[in-house]
Amino acid sequence: MSTGSLLAVDLVIAVLAAGAWLGGGAASVARRRPLALGLAAVALVATLARAITITALARAGWWFAAEKVLIAAPLSLAAVAVAGPRLLRARGDVRAVALALLFAGYATGSALLVTVLHGYPASAGAGLLAVAGVVAATVISGRALGARPSRPVSRVAVAVAVAALVTGTGLTVAPETAPAVPHDHGFPAATRISAEPTRRFTLTAGTATVNAGGRDVAAWAFNAQVPGPELTATVGDILEVTLRNRDIGRGVTLHWHGYDVPNDQDGVPGVTQAAVRPGQEFVYRFRADQAGTYWYHTHSASDVGVRMGLYGVLVVRPGSVSGLDVTVPVHTLAGRPLPAPTVQRVEAGVPVRLRLINTDSTTHRYALAGTAFLVAAIDGVDLRGPTPLVDTAVLIPAGGRYDLVFTAPATPVSLFVDGRAVYSTGPVSTATGAWPVLDPLGYGATAAVPWPRFDRTFTLVLDRGLDLRGLLPRYAHTVNGAADPDIPPQVVRRGDVVLFTIVNRSQVVHPWHLHGHHVLVLARDGEPAVGSPLWLDSFDVRPGEVWKVAFRADNPGMWANHCHNLAHADAGMTLHLMYS
Ligand code: C2O
Ligand code: CU
Numbered sequence: 001m002s003t004g005s006l007l008a009v010d011l012v013i014a015v016l017a018a019g020a021w022l023g024g025g026a027a028s029v030a031r032r033r034p035l036a037l038g039l040a041a042v043a044l045v046a047t048l049a050r051a052i053t054i055t056a057l058a059r060a061g062w063w064f065a066a067e068k069v070l071i072a073a074p075l076s077l078a079a080v081a082v083a084g085p086r087l088l089r090a091r092g093d094v095r096a097v098a099l100a101l102l103f104a105g106y107a108t109g110s111a112l113l114v115t116v117l118h119g120y121p122a123s124a125g126a127g128l129l130a131v132a133g134v135v136a137a138t139v140i141s142g143r144a145l146g147a148r149p150s151r152p153v154s155r156v157a158v159a160v161a162v163a164a165l166v167t168g169t170g171l172t173v174a175p176e177t178a179p180a181v182p183h184d185h186g187f188p189a190a191t192r193i194s195a196e197p198t199r200r201f202t203l204t205a206g207t208a209t210v211n212a213g214g215r216d217v218a219a220w221a222f223n224a225q226v227p228g229p230e231l232t233a234t235v236g237d238i239l240e241v242t243l244r245n246r247d248i249g250r251g252v253t254l255h256w257h258g259y260d261v262p263n264d265q266d267g268v269p270g271v272t273q274a275a276v277r278p279g280q281e282f283v284y285r286f287r288a289d290q291a292g293t294y295w296y297h298t299h300s301a302s303d304v305g306v307r308m309g310l311y312g313v314l315v316v317r318p319g320s321v322s323g324l325d326v327t328v329p330v331h332t333l334a335g336r337p338l339p340a341p342t343v344q345r346v347e348a349g350v351p352v353r354l355r356l357i358n359t360d361s362t363t364h365r366y367a368l369a370g371t372a373f374l375v376a377a378i379d380g381v382d383l384r385g386p387t388p389l390v391d392t393a394v395l396i397p398a399g400g401r402y403d404l405v406f407t408a409p410a411t412p413v414s415l416f417v418d419g420r421a422v423y424s425t426g427p428v429s430t431a432t433g434a435w436p437v438l439d440p441l442g443y444g445a446t447a448a449v450p451w452p453r454f455d456r457t458f459t460l461v462l463d464r465g466l467d468l469r470g471l472l473p474r475y476a477h478t479v480n481g482a483a484d485p486d487i488p489p490q491v492v493r494r495g496d497v498v499l500f501t502i503v504n505r506s507q508v509v510h511p512w513h514l515h516g517h518h519v520l521v522l523a524r525d526g527e528p529a530v531g532s533p534l535w536l537d538s539f540d541v542r543p544g545e546v547w548k549v550a551f552r553a554d555n556p557g558m559w560a561n562h563c564h565n566l567a568h569a570d571a572g573m574t575l576h577l578m579y580s
Contacts, residue, residue, distance in 0.1 A: 003060040003525070003544030008507060010053035014072070014112045017046035021079065022105030028098040029145065036094050040087050040101055047076050047108060061546055063461045063503045067122035071130055072111035079104035099142055106137040119463035120505055121481050125171030132164035193285060197240035199233050203254065205276075205298065205310055206246035213336030220248055220298075220308035226338065227329050227359070228312030231296065233288040235318050244281045250301035251275025252310060254284055257399055258294045258380050258537040259314065260516050261286040263557020268299050268515070271558050271576065275300040291318040292380025293355040293401040295329065303361075303566040309333055311359050323351030324408075330417050331359045337420060346425045348410040354423065355403050356415075358396040361565040363509060363540055366402070367393040367432035370413035370425075373406040378440060381518060384532040385445025393435045398511040399538035399564040441524055444532025449522065454550060455496040460575075461503045462510045462541065462563070467572055476572030477506075477563065483572025490561070490577050492553040499550045504541040512547075513538045513564040514577065516557060519549035538564055553579065 001009070020043035027036035054073060058065035083097070083104040090097045110130040118126040139157050208221040222228025233239055245252045253275055255267035265286045269275035276282045297311035313327045324346060331338040346352065353376070358364050372388040379401055394402055406413070412426025419433060460479050467476035467483040476483035492498050500519065504510055518535040522528065524547050541547050562574035 001056075003057070003064060004504075004507075004542055005544070006053060006056055006060065007064060007505065007544055010050065010057060010068070011115070011507075013046050013049055013053060014108065014115065017043050017050065017076075018105055018109040018112050020046060021083070021101055021108055025098050025102035025105050025141075028094045028101055031093070031095055033094040036097070036101070037087070037090070040083065040097075043101075043104065043108075044080065044084065044087070047080055047104075050076060060544070061503060063120055063459075063546075064505050064544070066120055067114050067118065067126065068111075070122040071114050071127045072108075075107040075111040075130065075134070079107040082107075095145075099138070099145055099147055102141045103134070103138045106134045106141075110134050116464075117466040117475075119465045119478065119481060120461045123171065123481070125168045128164040128168030128171065130168075132161045132168055135161040135164070193238065193287060195238045195287070197285060198237045199231075199288075200240045200242075201229065201231055202242045202244065203228055203312075204244040204246055205248045205252040207248070208309075210309065210333070212333040212338060213340070215334075215336065217334035217336070218308075219333060220305060220310050222310060222312055226309035226311075226333055227331065228296070228310070230313045230315065230327060233314075233316045235288055235291050235316060237288040237316075239284070239286055239288055241284045242281055243276055243284065245276045245278050247278050248298075248300075248305070248310075249278065250305065251277050252298045252305065253282070253300045254296050255299040255302075255515075256284075256286075256294060256296050256314060257513075258292075258401070258518075259286075259290060260518065260555055263516065263555065263559065266515055266557070266559070268560050271560060288316045290380060291316050292377055292382075293327070293357060293403055294380050295357050295359060295399075295401070297359070299560075303570040306359065306566055307332075307361070313355075313357060315355065321353075323353065325353045325355070326423060327355040327357065328415065328417075328423055329357040329359050330364055330422070337417070339422065341421050342423050344423070344425055346408040346413075348408055350408045351405065352408055352413075353403055353405045354415060355401065356394075356396060357401045358398055361398045361511075361567060363395050363397050363511070365393050365395055365418050365437070366404075367416045367435055368404055368406070368413065369416065369430040369432055370411060370428045371406045371409050373404045375402055375438065375440070375443065376405045377401075377403040378534060379518065379536045379538060381535040383444045383534075384447055386443065386532065389438060391432075391435050392438050393432060394438045394440075395540070397509075397538050397540040397564070398566075399513050400511070400536070440531060440534055441521060441527070441529040442531045446530050447533050449520065449550075451497045451550065451552070453497070454499040456490075456492055457499040457501070458490050459501040459503065460512075461505060462573065463506050474571065477510075477568040478572055479575055484562075484569075484574040487572075487575035489558075489575060491580050492577065493580050494553055494556050496553040497550060498553055499548065502541050502547045502549070504543055504545050507543050508568075509543065509565070510541045510568060510573065511538055511564040512541055512562075514551070514561045515559040516555045516577075517551045517553070517559070519551040522548040522550055524548075553577075 024039035253267040298305040414424035414428035
C-alpha cells in the first residue's frame with residue numbers, strides 16, 4: 001500500500017476508534033447494553049489496529065508518524081488500559097463503564113485532533129493541550145454522571161488540566177524564530193540591464209469580458225484577452241515588458257514562471273517589488289538566455305488573479321524553427337476549459353512541437369492519440385535521449401510544461417486534455433482514459449548527478465494545521481508546522497549546492513515551485529531518478545511522497561518557494577529562499 005493510502009486508512013481508523021469509544025460511552029449512559037458493548041468492541045479493535053498503521057507509517061518515514069507515535073500511541077494505550085479491564089468486568093449495570101468509555105473516547109479523539117489540527121512536527125505544546133482536553137472532559141463528564149471521586153483525586157485532575165492547558169497554550173502560541181523575510185519594504189535595487197531591448201511588449205491588466213466555451217464571462221485580462229498575448233523571443237534577445245494596471249484593485253505584477261531571471265525582475269509583490277496599482281506601471285527587462293516553454297502570470301493576489309485570467313505564454317526559441325510550433329496553454333476560466341478546440345490540417349512529414357502548459361492550480365492529464373511522440377522537454381529544459389512513446393498519457397502539474405514532438409503522419413492526430421480534444425489535425429476517436437501514465441523519473445537517458453556533495457540540506461514537511469498566529473485563526477496549508485509569513489526562510493550562500501527533501505503528509509497534492517532556480521530531481525520515495533536528468537520548476541508531490549531535489553544556489557536574491565496550487569500558497573504554503 002502506498003504511504004498516501006496508508007495515511008488515509010490510518011485517519012479513517014482513528015476516526016472510527018474515537019467515534020466508537022464516544023458512541024459506546026453515550027450508549028452506556030443510556031443503558032443500551034448490547035449497543036454499548038458492541039461499539040466498545042469495535043473501538044477496541046480499531047484502537048489496536050492503529051498499532052499496525054502507525055508502525056507502517058513510521059517505517060515510511062518519521063515525518064508521517066511523529067505525532068502518532070509520541071502522542072496518539074500513549075493516549076490510545078491509556079484508553080485501552082482504562083476501558084479494557086472495566087469492559088471485561090462489566091457485569092451488571094452497563095452505566096458503570098460509561099466514564100471509562102468516555103475517557104477512552106476523549107483520549108483517542110484528542111490524539112486525532114492533534115493529527116488533524118497540528119500535524120508535524122509533534123510538539124510538547126500539542127501533547128499537553130491534548131492531555132488537558134482529556135482530563136477536563138473526563139472530570140466534567142464524571143461530575144455530570146454523578147461519579148464521586150475523592151476530593152484529592154478531583155483536585156489533582158483539575159490541577160493537571162489547568163497546568164497542561166497553560167503550558168501547552170504558551171508553547172503553541174509563543175513565536176519561535178523571528179522570520180527575516182522583508183514584506184513590503186527593502187526591495188532589491190533594480191539592476192536592470194542597460195542593453196537596448198530587442199523585443200518590446202506592453203501588457204495592460206484590466207477587467208474585461210471574454211469568451212470562454214461559447215459564453216461571455218467576467219475576467220481579469222492582459223490586453224483584454226485570456227490568455228494574454230503570447231510573448232516570443234529568440235535566445236539572446238533583450239526583452240522589455242511594460243506592465244500597466246488599468247483597474248485591477250488587488251494590484252498586478254509579472255512573474256516569469258520557470259524563467260530564472262535576476263531577482264529584481266521576478267515580480268513577487270512585497271518581496272522583489274511593490275505591486276503595480278491601478279494607474280501605475282512597471283518595466284521589466286531581462287535577457288532571454290534560456291530557450292523553452294514558459295509562462296507569465298500576476299503574482300499579486302495570485303490565487304484569484306491567475307484564476308481570473310492574468311496569465312500568458314512566454315516562448316523562447318533557440319533560433320529559426322522548421323515545422324509547426326503550437327502552444328497549448330490549458331486553463332479553467334469561470335469553470336470553462338480553455339483553449340477552445342482547434343483543428344488544423346497538417347501535411348504528412350511536417351515536424352510538430354506541441355508546447356503543453358498547465359496554468360491551473362491542479363494537475364491535468366494529456367493524451368496524444370494517433371502518433372508516436374517524444375517528450376522533448378519538461379519545464380523548458382530539453383531531456384536527454386527521449387525515446388518514442390505510444391498510447392501513453394502524461395500528467396502535468398500546476399505550472400508545469402511538457403514539449404511533445406512528432407512528425408505528422410498521414411492520418412489525424414489529436415491531443416486530449418482530461419478526455420477533451422483540444423488540438424487535432426482531424427477527427428480521432430480513441431479512448432485514451434485507460435492509457436498508462438509516463439513516469440518522467442524513468443524516461444530518457446541517465447547522466448551522473450553533477451555534484452559530489454551538498455553544502456546545505458533542508459526538509460519541507462507539507463501538511464495542514466490550525467494557524468493561530470494571524471489575526472483570525474485559519475486552517476492553513478503548512479510547511480514544517482508553520483504558515484506564511486511565519487515559516488523561517490531557508491538561508492543559503494552563493495555557490496552552495498542545496499538539497500531539499502520535500503515530504504507530503506497531507507491528503508492532497510502539492511505542486512512545488514521554487515522561483516529563480518531549476519531543481520534537479522534526485523529521488524522519489526527512496527528510488528533514485530534513473531531517466532534523463534530532470535531539471536524542474538514545478539513538480540507534483542503527491543500524498544505520502546518524499547522527493548529529493550537539489551540545485552546550485554547561483555542566482556542571488558530573495559526567492560519565493562511555494563506550492564503552485566495557488567489557493568494553498570495563499571493559505572500559508574509559501575516560504576522564501578534567501579542568500580546570506
Ligand atoms: Cu508561477 Cu510563485 O509562481
Ligand atoms: Cu499545495
